[in-house]
Amino acid sequence: MTNHKLVVRDLSVTMGKKQILNHVNFEVEDGEFLSILGPSGCGKTTILRILIGLLAPKTGTVHKDGVDITKASPSQRGMGIVFQNYALFENMTVLRNVEYALRLNKETKRQARQIAMEMLRHVGLEEHANKKPGKLSGGQQQRVAIARTLALHPDIILFDEPMSALDVDTRMTLRQELKDLQKTFKTTMIYITHDQEEAFAMSDRIMVMDEGVIVQIDTPENIIRNPADDYVRDFVIRNIQLKIDSLSRFAAVPEEGTGAVE
Ligand SMILES: Nc1ncnc2c1ncn2[C@@H]1O[C@H](COP(=O)(O)OP(=O)(O)O)[C@@H](O)[C@H]1O
Ligand SMILES: [Mg+2]
Known part of the structure; x- marks a missing residue:
């Protein structure tokens, strides 16, 4: 198991019946x-809660770097998390938000401010350091949350639909920024989304889920070429195809004399 960053074996969870x-x-x-891709209610967040240590599975194990962490507390796991709703402290400045956890840690306490400012630089928010989160746009608030998580140098970051509340332009920009940050910090990233296009644009591999099971886990290319079953064909590929089709009608070359293009 030592060659993988994370090994998840035979996880099962029941709630009631x-x-x-x-x-x-x-x-x-x-x-x-x-990416973990699947419709609402299929179990994505439940997996994430088990990985981070907020929920104990009924059966199954999680190994990280070859060590069994199934029962480790969240703070022992070296993982960070970014939520859809940013979860920032509204009464603290942006800088204070990023400093907060750094100050609680003996090793980073004395350099907390410096590290926090550097992280804000990485996400392009230096000049907003002294504002309260409420003064920032949704995209900027999510960048603060990302900076706050990165500041602790987790070796895995889990994202739970982090862009669902953002407008399309912001999502497009943040996608690229997140990929750049991953390159810079070499962090393993597990990214929950129900947006097919987002998963295909960002991922090395996509784990397609349906009702508590993994239907397929592979590279975007292999999923397109060789979908595991009709569910993947419908939920993943057909949805992307529909988006492309709806865009392509605008890409048609206008006929002469329509006056559409000068
Ligand atoms: N605390 C809970 N008690 C009972 N049912 C839950 C609880 N948390 C989640 N569920 C159910 O588990 C299923 C999976 O939930 P979740 O992992 O949040 O899905 P997703 O993140 O893919 O939308 C859903 O049917 C949800 O209603
Ligand atoms: Mg969820």
Whole structure:
């Protein structure tokens, strides 16, 4: 198990009579960008809560760098998390938000301000350091949350639909910024989304889920070429195709004399 960053074996979770996760198995490689793609309610957040240590699975194990962390506390796991709703402290400045956890840690306490400012530089928010989060746009607030997480140098960052509340332009920009940050910090990233296009644009591999099971886990290219079943064909490929089709009608070359193009 030592060659993988993360090894998840046979995770099952039930709540009441409902099977939320059903024998989930996967590995994540060091430095990989893995998306977990599936419709609302299929169990994505439940996997994330188990990985970060907020939920104990009924059965199954999680190994990180070859060490069994299934029962480790969240703070022992070296993982960070970024949520859809940013989860910033509204009464603290942007800088204070990023400093906060650094100040609680003996090793980073004395350099907290310096590290925090450097992280804000990485996400292009230096000049907003002394503002309250409420004064920033959604995209900027999410950048603060990302800076706050990166400042602790986790070796894995989990994202739970971090762009769902943002407008399209911001999402496009943030996608690229996130990929650049991953290159800079060499962080393994696990990215939950229900947006097919986002998963295809960003991921090294995509894990397609449906109702508590993994239907397929592979590179975007292989999923397109060789979808595992009709569900992947419908939910993943057909959806992307529909988006492309709806755009392509605008790309048609206008006929002469329509006056559409000068
Ligand atoms: N605390 C809970 N109690 C009961 N059911 C839950 C709880 N948390 C999640 N569920 C159910 O588990 C399923 C998977 O939820 P979740 O992992 O949040 O899905 P996703 O993130 O893919 O939308 C859903 O049917 C949800 O209603
Ligand atoms: Mg969720």
